[in-house]
Amino acid sequence: MDDLSRIDRRGLLQVLGLGAGALVLGIGPARAQPGVAQSGKGQFGAILGIGADGSVMIVCPASEMGQGTQEALARIIAEELDCDWEKVTIRQPWADRAFINPAAKRQLTANSMTVTGYFPSLRKLGAAARASLVEAGADRLGVPSADLTTAKGQVRHAASGRALGYGELAEAAAALPLRADPPLKPASAFALIGAKKPRKDLAVKVTGAAEYGIDVHEEGMLVAALALAPHRHAEVTASGIDEARAMPGVKTVSRVNGGYAVIADGYWRAQKAAAKLTVTASASPIAGLDDAMVAATIAKAFDAVPAEPFPNIDVLSFPVRGPPSDPAAVAAALTAAPRRLEAEYAVPYLAHAALEPLCCSARFKDGELLVRGPLQAPEASRDLAAAIAGLPVDKVRVEVTFIGGGFGRKWSTDFVEVAVQAALAAPGQIVKTIWTREQDFAQDEFRPAFVARYKAGIGTDGKLLAMSSRIAGQSINRFHKRKGPPGMGDPSAAAMLIYAAYDFPNKLIEYHPADLSIPVGFWRSVTLSQNAFFAESMIDEVARAVKADPLAYRRAMLAKHPRALAVLDKVAEMSGWTGKRAKGKGRGVALSYADNAWCAQVAEVSLSGKALTIDRITCAFDCGLAIDPPSVEAQMSGGIVFGLQAALWGEVHFADGAVSSANFSDYRMAMLADVPRIDVALLQGSERPGSVGESGVPPIAPALVNAIADAGGPRIRRLPIANSLDIKEARA
Known part of the structure; x- marks a missing residue:
């Protein structure tokens, strides 16, 4: 265009x-x-x-x-x-x-x-x-x-x-x-x-006419395959360059960020030639890194890194606002509480694992640059491309294709940088740079791993008197050299560790940044992808410790939020919450919220020894005005499946200074047989639309672990669940 x-x-x-x-x-x-x-x-x-x-x-x-x-x-x-x-x-x-x-x-x-x-x-x-x-x-x-x-x-x-x-x-x-x-x-x-009509993009996607980034094609197009180091900022050398250049169809071999690009007249020729390269990292930010080092660094941060406070932010307002915490008051309230409860939770690094691997096309010709691809941030991509090429922005054109799964990964621009570098090495023709699945995993910008430590003070009546939460893990803002809000920890790590919506006094959130150089970035639902698991697991543990119904316990703290009460009541009705549980059966509830949107989910499970079967997931969602209700329902179901995969199996491993989770054989995805029945009900509590795309992800992990505990199983505080239980096929 x-x-x-x-x-x-x-x-x-x-x-x-x-x-x-x-x-x-x-x-x-x-x-x-x-x-x-x-x-x-x-x-x-x-x-x-x-x-x-x-x-x-x-x-x-x-x-x-x-x-x-x-x-x-x-x-x-x-x-x-x-x-x-x-x-x-x-x-x-x-x-x-x-x-x-x-x-x-x-x-x-x-x-x-x-x-x-x-x-x-x-x-x-x-x-x-x-x-x-x-x-x-x-x-x-x-x-x-x-x-x-x-x-x-x-x-x-x-x-x-x-x-x-x-x-x-x-x-x-x-x-x-x-x-x-x-x-x-x-x-x-x-x-x-609000009408239920077929989507305009349905026909082109069904017929294959839709153009995704991987589909970009022009007559005479060149294709770049990559040979990359374990880290994008590694210092590298390579052997086999001359041999690769001599391969049939190869136009050139060029240095790109993190390694080399082999540019040829077709993908398989480029890929075969790239296999001749052996890339060696003489220095790497993650040299020698393994899982044990990651865990030790995060644990050490609690004591070695000063805490950065995080205010009791109300994310229901925009811009977000909230009063600062009072550490002394919270400490005093915890000390004076008749009963205290402590828990530690942990989540691992997660990959985005979009089905369309990274790809991007670019052409440098006659002093102008064209970039085409699956981009969540076209403006930032244009500015970066202009800087790399040394061109004014009005000489750079960036066009967006359909995106075959983004989840935050294609908001980043590192793959655009590599595509532009490859195009500059072969001026005059468009060059499509295609990453292998293994490279997509190895060079991902992962959702960071975190550990969260909670303390709760409980009164004789079972009500919460105070809660503190400390979290340690990598900062996404620090990795990308972005300035965060002044006077507070990185919101992508610390926000909503304790829900502001729950009405109880004396809340304290503190963040301890972990000094790790693993590439990290935004992952679908960002902060809530981990913090909903932490926060809603802890609330559930408190409710069970005082022998209160977990759903009723939440309701009692949400009187100021009628829309929250409405989704909880609806999901209780849908799931038959008050019905009796047979032995080995459990139901778990979890709540999350974002801009003008409230989501409640109930997971129903069966547990026999260590064998876990997920029977059903119900979801009540209020996003205000739903522009296209079927798409909203689909987004909620898709978000649940996305979060389900992470809760059950999602885990990225490191060994010898590199990512050892290389492909889907090492990073288990949810298959059709793994997905239980999912029922979604839409409520409208506002006349303006609210957030949808990420809202289905956060509640599913805490709902699952809460259901497992309800079924008489272990209280799982470290994800993924498959490390603790054997996951069986879901109920049909």
């Missing part, structure tokens, strides 16, 4: 396939310049086009990786536009400040904030376009705008029975100034938002 930000209006219409007389709109300038921040809110550039034939083109500003971003964002616009949904076509984005997420102030697809971030601005975009069309229709028909209505891509005058199609009005409407505050539909009038 041509770079729409660098062509005039006529060229834009040709690219979008709309023809003359089309209306092309965005909130803000339609020709935003790459790399130049725009003033005001919602600077999306040329995001919406209406053709003379009534066709509607929407350029999705965010990346589609299976979560339904394209469908949801297009529906938001189309709902307010009142167009004919059958005439809507959606296209992929490119890197441009015009596409920034208003909430993030960056162009990215991550942190479950795509729909929540774009929702207000895209509603205004659709409504502003509709208002312009109505105004143009009023002028054409010679009637007041107030006498006109819109529906199915038409402006209608009920009194005379006349109607004009949007295509007939597009040119005139394009000449009108956009209203800054157009009238919006009431939620009661929504027809697309």
